[in-house]
Amino acid sequence: MRIAICIKPVPDLSTAYVSKSRVELVEQGKEVANPADENAVELALSLRQEGDELIAFTVGADTAADALRRALAMGVERAHLVDDPVAQGGDGLADANVLAAAIKHAGPFDLVVCGARSVVHDAGQVAGRLAEALGMAHATRVTSATVNGGKVTIERAGSLGAAELPLPAVLAVEPGCNTPRLPNAMAVMKAARKPLEHVTVSDLGLAAEEVGEAGAAVRLRLMQLPES
Amino acid sequence: MDFTFSEEHEMLRDMTRKFVENEIKPLARQIDEQEQIPPELMAKMREQGFFGIPFSEDYGGVGAGETGYCVVLEEMGRGSASVAVVLAAHTSIGCMAIYLDGTEEQKKKYLPALCSGEKIAAFALTEPGAGSDAAAISTSAVPDGDDYILNGSKIYITNGDIADVISVFAVTDKALGARGGVTAFIVESDMPGFSRGPKERKMGIRGSGTCELYFKDMRVPKENVIGKVGFGFVTAMKTLDVGRLSLGGACVGACKELIDLSIQHASQRVQFGEPIIRKQAIQWMLAEMAAETFAVESMVYRAAWMCDHGLKVSRESAIVKMYASEALDRVVDKAVQIHGGIGYMQDYPIEMFYRDARINRIFEGTNEVQRMVVASDLTRKGRY
Numbered sequence: 213m214r215i216a217i218c219i220k221p222v223p224d225l226s227t228a229y230v231s232k233s234r235v236e237l238v239e240q241g242k243e244v245a246n247p248a249d250e251n252a253v254e255l256a257l258s259l260r261q262e263g264d265e266l267i268a269f270t271v272g273a274d275t276a277a278d279a280l281r282r283a284l285a286m287g288v289e290r291a292h293l294v295d296d297p298v299a300q301g302g303d304g305l306a307d308a309n310v311l312a313a314a315i316k317h318a319g320p321f322d323l324v325v326c327g328a329r330s331v332v333h334d335a336g337q338v339a340g341r342l343a344e345a346l347g348m349a350h351a352t353r354v355t356s357a358t359v360n361g362g363k364v365t366i367e368r369a370g371s372l373g374a375a376e377l378p379l380p381a382v383l384a385v386e387p388g389c390n391t392p393r394l395p396n397a398m399a400v401m402k403a404a405r406k407p408l409e410h411v412t413v414s415d416l417g418l419a420a421e422e423v424g425e426a427g428a429a430v431r432l433r434l435m436q437l438p439e440s
Numbered sequence: 441m442d443f444t445f446s447e448e449h450e451m452l453r454d455m456t457r458k459f460v461e462n463e464i465k466p467l468a469r470q471i472d473e474q475e476q477i478p479p480e481l482m483a484k485m486r487e488q489g490f491f492g493i494p495f496s497e498d499y500g501g502v503g504a505g506e507t508g509y510c511v512v513l514e515e516m517g518r519g520s521a522s523v524a525v526v527l528a529a530h531t532s533i534g535c536m537a538i539y540l541d542g543t544e545e546q547k548k549k550y551l552p553a554l555c556s557g558e559k560i561a562a563f564a565l566t567e568p569g570a571g572s573d574a575a576a577i578s579t580s581a582v583p584d585g586d587d588y589i590l591n592g593s594k595i596y597i598t599n600g601d602i603a604d605v606i607s608v609f610a611v612t613d614k615a616l617g618a619r620g621g622v623t624a625f626i627v628e629s630d631m632p633g634f635s636r637g638p639k640e641r642k643m644g645i646r647g648s649g650t651c652e653l654y655f656k657d658m659r660v661p662k663e664n665v666i667g668k669v670g671f672g673f674v675t676a677m678k679t680l681d682v683g684r685l686s687l688g689g690a691c692v693g694a695c696k697e698l699i700d701l702s703i704q705h706a707s708q709r710v711q712f713g714e715p716i717i718r719k720q721a722i723q724w725m726l727a728e729m730a731a732e733t734f735a736v737e738s739m740v741y742r743a744a745w746m747c748d749h750g751l752k753v754s755r756e757s758a759i760v761k762m763y764a765s766e767a768l769d770r771v772v773d774k775a776v777q778i779h780g781g782i783g784y785m786q787d788y789p790i791e792m793f794y795r796d797a798r799i800n801r802i803f804e805g806t807n808e809v810q811r812m813v814v815a816s817d818l819t820r821k822g823r824y
Contacts, residue, residue: 281451394462397489397502397512400455404448 213264213359215256216315218326218338219283220246220307221276225331234436243272245279248327248387253283255385256325257393259359265289267318271299271310277408285395285403292318296412299423304337306427311338312345313416321380323364328352328384333432339384349377355389445511452493452504453511459488460519468520471647472792475639477523485557490527492555495539500552506682506747510689510740517693521796522647524690529598529648530554532683533804534561537607537624540682541667541675546626550605562603563683564594564627564653565676571596572809574609574676575618579655581610581625586662588612588625590633590655598803601639601649604629607679608655609672622672626664633658644795677754684757684804685747688740688764691800695733695768698775698793702726705779716778725774732767739763755817762810765800772797 222245227238245253256266268283268291270276280291292314299310315321324346329336336352343350353369365376369386395403413423420426445453463484471477485491494509495501502508509531516524535554538546538561553559570576579592590610594600606627613621627634637652667675703726706717716722743756772794776783783790801807818824 278447278450281447282454285451285455394458394488395455396487397452397455397493397504400451401448401502401504404446404451 213259213261213322214320215259215264215266216318216321216324217249217253217256217266217268217283217288218311218315218324218342219249219253219268219270219279220327220330220332220338221270221272221279222246222330222332230437243275243279245282246327246330246332248329248331248385249279250282250286250327250392251387251390252325252327252383252385253286253288254390254392255354255357255383256323257287258390259323259357260287267292267321269311269314269318270294271302271307271314273297273300280408281403281406282395284406285399286393287395287399290409291406292409292411294411294413294416297424298413298420298426301425301428302423303428303430303432304333304335305341305429306423306425308338308341308345309418309422309427310413310416312342313418314411315342315346317411317416323359323379324348324382325354325385326382328354328386335430336384339382343382346380346382349379349381350384351375351377351381352384353386354383355386357383445507448504449508449511452508453515455488456490456512456515457518459484460515464516464519464523468522468789468792469786471520471522473646475641475646476649477526477647481523482557485523485527489556491530491557491560492535492551493531495535495551495555499539499547500555502555505744506685507741507744510686510692510744513686513689514693514696514740517690518697519693520647521690521694521793522645524693525645525648526599528683528686528690529563530561530603532686533563533679534599534603534605534607536682537563537666537675537679538605538626540678541624541671542626545663546666550626554605559604560599560602562597562599562606563679564597564600564606564608566594566596567592568595572806575622575673577609577611577622579608579610580614581612581623581660583612583662584659587659588623588662588665590625590627590658590660592655594653596640596650596803597653598648598650600636600651600653606653607666608653608660609676612669612672616670618673620670622676623669624666624672624675625660626666627655627658627660631658631660643798644792645799680805681754681757682747684761684810685740685743685753687800687804688736688743688760691764691768692733692737692740694793694797695729695736695771698771698790699726699729699733701790702729702775702778705782709780722778725778729771729774732771736760736764736767755814758805758810758813758817761800761804762807762814765797765807768797768800 221243224242224244266288268288271294354366356367492501493504497503581588608625608627612623633656635654640650709716
C-alpha cells in the first residue's frame with residue numbers, strides 16, 4: 213500500500229499565552245505539526261504492512277520542515293515539502309490544490325490521511341477538497357481504520373458510526389483519537405538528518421492563481437479574542 | 441556566532457520533554473519514596489535510547505555529542521534529579537572513561553551493550569580515605585601472569601547497586617602515587633571477588649543507588665586496562681572534565697522547572713488582596729532566579745560547544761560545575777520561599793528539588809576541588 217499523509221505546519225501553541233486580547237507565542241517562528249495530523253500519522257503507521265510506503269506532504273515555509281521531520285521520526289519514509297514562496301499564505305482551497313497536485317505528482321496512492329481540522333482555523337476544508345481533486349472516496353472524523361482487500365473499514369467520532377469505503381480513499385482523522393508514538397533518540401537523529409524533497413509550484417504544473425494567497429477563496433483579516 | 445540549537449538538538453529536546461512529562465514526572469515522588477527507579481521505567485528509557493546519547497553510532501550510541509547530551513539531561517532535570525543522576529553517572533563518567541581512553545577492542549566489546557542500556561556503568565574512584573584527595577586511593581592492583589589482582593574498596597559509588605561495568609581506579613605503583621602509579625581498569629560485576637555493600641540512605645537523589653564496592657583478590661585481565669598502565673589518574677581527570685559539564689545541564693533543567701512552578705504558584709496564591717506575583721519582593725526573587733538560570737544555561741551550552749569542537753574544557757567545566765550547583769541552590773532556596781509553607785510539604789515537589797539539589801556541590805569533585813582546578817589553571821597561565 214502507498215499512503216500519503218498531509219501535514220499542516222502550525223504555530224507551537226503549547227507555550228502560547230494570552231496578553232491584551234491576543235494570543236502571544238513564546239517562541240516565534242517555531243512550527244510544529246498540527247496535532248490532528250500527528251494522529252493521522254499514527255493511524256497510517258498502525259495500518260502499515262511489510263512493503264508499504266508512507267510519504268508525508270506539507271505546504272509551508274522552511275520552518276515547516278520541523279513539522280515534517282516529526283513525521284519522519286515517527287516512521288514515515290519520505291517527506292515532500294512545497295516551500296515555494298508562491299504557495300505560501302493559502303487557505304484550505306489553495307492548499308488542497310497544491311497538496312492534491314503534489315500527491316498526484318508522487319502517486320498513485322491507495323490512501324490519503326490528514327487531520328480533520330487544524331488548530332489555526334478549525335475550518336476542516338482540506339480533506340474533502342483533496343478527495344474531490346483526487347477522485348477518491350472520503351470520510352471524516354475517523355477514529356480508527358483497518359484495511360482489507362480493496363476496502364477500508366472505519367470507526368468515526370460522534371454519531372457517525374462505522375463505515376466502509378473502497379480504496380483509494382481520503383480519511384480525515386479526528387483530533388485526539390489516538391496517542392502519536394514517541395520516536396526514540398535514534399529515530400530522532402536519523403529524521404533530523406534526512407533530506408526532504410523540495411517541490412516547486414512549476415514542478416506540479418500549477419498556475420500562480422491557483423495557489424497561495426492568490427488561490428485563496430477566504431482572506432483572514434483579523435483574529436482576536438472577545439473583549440472581556 | 442550562532443546561538444541556535446540544531447534540528448537534531450531541538451527534536452531531541454521535544455522528545456525528551458514529552459517523555460519526562462508522561463513517564464517520569466508522574467513517578468518522581470514514588471521514585472524518591474521507594475528509593476528506586478521502577479524497572480518498567482528503566483525499560484522505557486532503554487527503548488528511547490537514553491543510555492548512549494553522546495556516543496558515536498560506531499559504538500551503538502545516538503551520536504548527539506555533548507550538546508545533545510546536555511539537552512537531554514536538562515529535560516530530565518526538570519522531572520527527576522534521581523533519574524538524571526543515574527543516567528549521568530552511567531553516561532558521563534561510567535562509560536566515558538572507556539569512550540575516551542579505551543582501546544578499539546574495549547570500546548567494541550563494552551560500549552554497544554552500555555549504549556543500549558542493557559548494561560549499566562559506574563565510575564569507581566572515591567574511597568573512604570580518598571575523596572577530594574583522590575590521589576590518596578589505596579585499592580591495589582598487583583600484576584599476576586595475564587591478570588592484575590585487585591584488592592580494596594570504593595565508597596559512595598553512584599549506580600554501584602546496579603552497575604555491570606565499572607571503571608575502577610587502583611594503585612599499580614605506590615611509590616609513584618598519582619603521577620604514574622594509578623591505573624584504570626574495566627571491571628565486570630560478575631568477576632569473582634567483586635561484591636557490593638547495601639545502598640546508602642540519602643538526603644536527596646534517593647532514587648539513585650549509592651553504595652560501597654569491594655574487591656577481594658579479584659582477577660582482572662590485562663586487556664581490561666583502560667589507556668596505559670600508570671596513566672589512570674590522567675584518564676580519571678579527563679573523564680571528570682567532561683562529566684562535570686553535564687551536571688550543569690541537569691541543573692539548568694531544575695532551575696527552569698523551579699521558576700515555572702514558582703510563577704504558577706505566585707500567580708494563584710492570593711494574599712493581601714492580590715496574587716503574590718504582583719508583590720515586588722516576589723518579582724525580584726523571580727528576576728534573580730531567571731538571571732541565574734540564563735547564566736548557567738549560557739555557560740553549559742558554550743562549554744558543550746567547546747567540547748564538541750574538540751577544545752579543551754578543563755577550566756570551563758570546573759567553572760560550570762561550581763557555578764551551576766551553587767546557582768541551583770540559590771534558585772531552589774528562593775523557590776521554597778516563594779511557595780511558603782507548601783514549599784516545605786511533601787505533597788508538592790519543591791521540597792524534593794531542595795533535597796535533591798544539595799549533592800551537586802559535593803559529588804563529581806567538591807566545589808572546593810573545582811576552585812582548586814580553576815585557580816591552578818589561572819595561576820599557571822598567569823592570566824584569564
